[in-house]
Amino acid sequence: xxxxxxxxxxxxxxxxLKDINATVNEGDSIAVIGPSGTGKSTLLRCLxxxxxxxxxxxxxxxxxxxxxGCNIYKVRQKMGMVFQSYNLFGxxxxxxxxxxxxxxxxGMSRQDAYDRGVELxxxxxxxxxxxxxxxxxxxxxxxxxxxxxxxxMDPEIILFDEPTSxxxxxxxxxxxxxxEDLARAxxxxxxVTHEMNLAKRVANRVFYMDEGIIYEDxxxxxxxxxxxxxxxxxxxxxxxxxxxxxxxxGFDFVGASTxxxxxxxxxxxxLKTSNKIRSVIEExxxxxxxxxxxxxxxxxxxxxxxxxxxxxxxVKYPDRFRPEDSGDSGEDLSYRxxxxxxxxxxxxxxxxxxxxxxxKLR
Amino acid sequence: MRKRNKLxxxxxxxITLAILMSFIGISGVFVTAASEDGGTRVPVYKNLxxxxxxxxxxxxxxxxxxxxxxxxPGASVEYYSTFPDEINxxxxxxxxxxxCVESVIIQLQAQDDSIAYIEEPIGAVPLGFxxxxxxKGKKLADQMSEFLTNMRESGEMDRxxxxxxxxxxxxxxxxxxxxxxxxxxxxxxVTEGTFPPFDYFREGxxxxxxxxxxxxxxxxxxxxxxLKDMNFDALMPAVQSGKCDFAASGIAITEERKEKVYxxxxxxxxxxxxxxxxxxxxxxxxxxxxxxxxxxxxxxxHRYRLFLKGIWVTLAITVMSIIFGTLLGFILYMWCRKxxxxxxxxxxxxxxxxxxxxxxxxxxxLYYVVFGKADIGGIGVAVIGFTMTFAAxxxxxxxxGVRAVDFGQTExxxxxxxxxxxxxFGIILPQAARHFMPTFKAEIVTLIKATAxxxxxxxxxxTKMGDIVRSSTYEAFFPLIAVAVMYFVLAGLLxxxxxxxxxxxxxxxxxxxxxxxxxxxx
Numbered sequence: 001x002x003x004x005x006x007x008x009x010x011x012x013x014x015x016x017l018k019d020i021n022a023t024v025n026e027g028d029s030i031a032v033i034g035p036s037g038t039g040k041s042t043l044l045r046c047l048x049x050x051x052x053x054x055x056x057x058x059x060x061x062x063x064x065x066x067x068x069g070c071n072i073y074k075v076r077q078k079m080g081m082v083f084q085s086y087n088l089f090g091x092x093x094x095x096x097x098x099x100x101x102x103x104x105x106x107g108m109s110r111q112d113a114y115d116r117g118v119e120l121x122x123x124x125x126x127x128x129x130x131x132x133x134x135x136x137x138x139x140x141x142x143x144x145x146x147x148x149x150x151x152x153m154d155p156e157i158i159l160f161d162e163p164t165s166x167x168x169x170x171x172x173x174x175x176x177x178x179x180e181d182l183a184r185a186x187x188x189x190x191x192v193t194h195e196m197n198l199a200k201r202v203a204n205r206v207f208y209m210d211e212g213i214i215y216e217d218x219x220x221x222x223x224x225x226x227x228x229x230x231x232x233x234x235x236x237x238x239x240x241x242x243x244x245x246x247x248x249x250g251f252d253f254v255g256a257s258t259x260x261x262x263x264x265x266x267x268x269x270x271l272k273t274s275n276k277i278r279s280v281i282e283e284x285x286x287x288x289x290x291x292x293x294x295x296x297x298x299x300x301x302x303x304x305x306x307x308x309x310x311x312x313x314x315v316k317y318p319d320r321f322r323p324e325d326s327g328d329s330g331e332d333l334s335y336r337x338x339x340x341x342x343x344x345x346x347x348x349x350x351x352x353x354x355x356x357x358x359x360k361l362r
Numbered sequence: 363m364r365k366r367n368k369l370x371x372x373x374x375x376x377i378t379l380a381i382l383m384s385f386i387g388i389s390g391v392f393v394t395a396a397s398e399d400g401g402t403r404v405p406v407y408k409n410l411x412x413x414x415x416x417x418x419x420x421x422x423x424x425x426x427x428x429x430x431x432x433x434x435p436g437a438s439v440e441y442y443s444t445f446p447d448e449i450n451x452x453x454x455x456x457x458x459x460x461x462c463v464e465s466v467i468i469q470l471q472a473q474d475d476s477i478a479y480i481e482e483p484i485g486a487v488p489l490g491f492x493x494x495x496x497x498k499g500k501k502l503a504d505q506m507s508e509f510l511t512n513m514r515e516s517g518e519m520d521r522x523x524x525x526x527x528x529x530x531x532x533x534x535x536x537x538x539x540x541x542x543x544x545x546x547x548x549x550x551x552v553t554e555g556t557f558p559p560f561d562y563f564r565e566g567x568x569x570x571x572x573x574x575x576x577x578x579x580x581x582x583x584x585x586x587x588x589l590k591d592m593n594f595d596a597l598m599p600a601v602q603s604g605k606c607d608f609a610a611s612g613i614a615i616t617e618e619r620k621e622k623v624y625x626x627x628x629x630x631x632x633x634x635x636x637x638x639x640x641x642x643x644x645x646x647x648x649x650x651x652x653x654x655x656x657x658x659x660x661x662x663x664h665r666y667r668l669f670l671k672g673i674w675v676t677l678a679i680t681v682m683s684i685i686f687g688t689l690l691g692f693i694l695y696m697w698c699r700k701x702x703x704x705x706x707x708x709x710x711x712x713x714x715x716x717x718x719x720x721x722x723x724x725x726x727x728l729y730y731v732v733f734g735k736a737d738i739g740g741i742g743v744a745v746i747g748f749t750m751t752f753a754a755x756x757x758x759x760x761x762x763g764v765r766a767v768d769f770g771q772t773e774x775x776x777x778x779x780x781x782x783x784x785x786x787f788g789i790i791l792p793q794a795a796r797h798f799m800p801t802f803k804a805e806i807v808t809l810i811k812a813t814a815x816x817x818x819x820x821x822x823x824x825t826k827m828g829d830i831v832r833s834s835t836y837e838a839f840f841p842l843i844a845v846a847v848m849y850f851v852l853a854g855l856l857x858x859x860x861x862x863x864x865x866x867x868x869x870x871x872x873x874x875x876x877x878x879x880x881x882x883x884x
Contacts, residue, residue, distance in 0.1 A: 048776075048777055050773055050776060050777065073779050073780070073781050074779065076776065076777060076778070076779040077778070077779035079777075080777070081773075081774075081777035083770060083773065083774060083777075085768075085770050086770075087768070087770035087771060087773060087774035088774075089771060089774070089775075089789055089793075090771070090793055091789075091792045091793050091796070091869040091870070092869065093877055095877075095878075096877065100778075100788070101778040101779065101780070104780070104784065104788070105778070105779050105780065110879075110880055110881055111880070111881055111882065114878070114881045114883070131874055131877065131878075133870065146774075149778075150778075153778060153779070
């Protein structure tokens, strides 16, 4: 149905996609995953020609869309795109947003388009919002309307570009449910997402993207449970997640704790664990390290693996200082608290890198 | 929403009225009825020496500045663009004296008993007709000189001057110039009609000594004549650019001017004096002076007709400029959208040019330079000029309006399969319109006010008509406030129309029925 042949995409001198080769078949529900900046969204945007590829070919139903003279507007009608930021037409009501393209592009009668629109709105659970303007809807509702708008054109494939990233965590569920319904109905689709839950729920095939290529392409079960390649494995197991720097003695720890809480909430980390994470960072960084280091340049990185339910907190700083060396009693108490909350604490020092503490929590 | 708007209109009117009343209150002090006797009045200053160190008004473009400097050492010369402005400044104590010629003082004193003059003349001024410096101008100047010499020798000139120096308008007939046979072609004569008794408006028609002489000359030499009114400082450029065949407006003959235009023999020598306030001037009561002002401004000589004509001209220029300017601005935008770098560079340069200069300068350049030789009237040039300025604003408006629409809208439209044109007209423009409509409405009000400068290119709009009326009544406040109120009303009306129009195209103001037109909802 869709075939990428040595497709390339560069923005100026930076090559984002080096060599993309893949075939998408009917009924495929592909989750496109991978670290940030590896060109996942760019892949979809090249396919829809919103960002024209700079090399190679893309075939849609056998037609080379990179060939000059190809009517890209017709090709786009076969592909529906759902954007991260919804992009509903602000000057139209919900029903008009859905009716607009079928009436203008497919020549559907207004009555038919309306009936179909209402049917689609029922499907996404928004039948009572037909005459509202987008600005009156919540994020989740907007995204569901956007999906209905895409469906109204009856596309052969639906492309989701991070459909839940802009949403409040409380609203991702309603959108994910709609996408899951579509997947279950056998709709062909590609989803670029950071939400592993969503990927697992809807995908029957996964593209893991890294190094400018589709690094690993396989059935969802295999990629998530038994990835064949090293980088995929690391990515699927671990979620490197939260990173911040403590760069002054007057560091805003209240702000940082809020940041940690938000991160834990978003990644469904149990409350007990999230309390531990916060406590460990506070004891180590604020109570032990901050008073002794001369030039604060403390880097904190929290990685949480949902798979194996453990958290690794890595703290790096330039001074050569072991946390257990903290002399007086107050800090000694902090160190004991630290020990109580962690499974292991490993200290290492390297001339170039400085001190590194790796703590494991369970 | 509607209620709040009404409230706004009401409070706006109340404020306007309050300002109006306070102005009339002030003007009441200065406005005085014309006295019947017209006998000699005692001036505040008896001789010229007393004016040393005082402010004396002269008209821009006249020769009085040099005369005053010579005759009254130590006086500071202040420039005003019309004679009535000088008189109003005198009455408002912004000036201590105003230089002018004898005939003007006679007319002035008949109108206003607060005016006197210092009996010592400050000099003699030869007044003449101006002709363009070309072959035709030379020929006409010679003919006019011949005509004037004959008139002087036969005593006709003095007789005619005496007629125009009368203070009773019914004694000053003017010939029907429109039916002159014109076997040698028709000449265009321009003057500034705020200068009685030489050139002024009576019953909406240009009359006066200069006009009378010009008509008699044309009759004698077989020309037809067309009369045109223009701002005083625009007269010289009008003659130089050949926009007219000859001009006069109590213009003094000087060596400097002779380099640029041909002069006829003087059509009269006049002594110049300094007008000052009378020592024993009286003030009228507030109500009677208000009634008197109203009568003189609107009723006398059917002057309301002048205002109506002015309103019509102002409205016509504004509305046409809005329509053409919007179209042109839109076309420019569309051209630049597709035109790439050269189109954008050209457009940006033109807009920079148009927006970078005052509207008056643009109009003068268009009138005297660009269309100097073309046969386009002042109104046409005004519409062209304001179309350009309005188009520049419309272009900028659309540009910023379109930029304000999130690019995601374009991408979503493309992704659905719409092409560029469909996307622009169906998705982007309607949303951009919501951003620029408020500015558009504000620009309309700005435009109608900006048109007030068209008097410089011989267009008699509302402001110019106000000037003409003021030149007959020597009164600043009442005609000015009347004009201000008329502008308020006109701007209000245009805004109302614009509001109705924008509301009818605003997608969010549509009713449910309209949105679902032709659809059965079950």
